[in-house]
Amino acid sequence: MDRKETIHYHIRWAQIPLLDFESFNTRVQAEAAAQVLARPGETHTIEEQDDGCQRCRDAKSERDAQVYRELE
Numbered sequence: 001m002d003r004k005e006t007i008h009y010h011i012r013w014a015q016i017p018l019l020d021f022e023s024f025n026t027r028v029q030a031e032a033a034a035q036v037l038a039r040p041g042e043t044h045t046i047e048e049q050d051d052g053c054q055r056c057r058d059a060k061s062e063r064d065a066q067v068y069r070e071l072e
């Protein structure tokens with residue numbers, strides 16, 4: 001948890017504008033998940049990110065918002 005950089009991977013789909021917020025610890029895991037999720041003809045790339053990842057920040061704020069809603 002104290003590592004300055006936390007390398008992880010995201011799937012970016014070429015055909016759909018939706019970003020996949022799920023993160024993977026290894027490129028192999030991300031690739032395997034992408035193979036399962038991909039529809040025929042869809043292409044994707046695996047993005048390597050560190051702890052400055054904007055996508056994870058967005059996902060975290062979304063999760064926090066959900067928690068607050070559940071507390072109300």
Ligand SMILES: [Zn+2]
Pocket residue numbers: 008010023049053054055056057
């Ligand atoms: Zn991320």
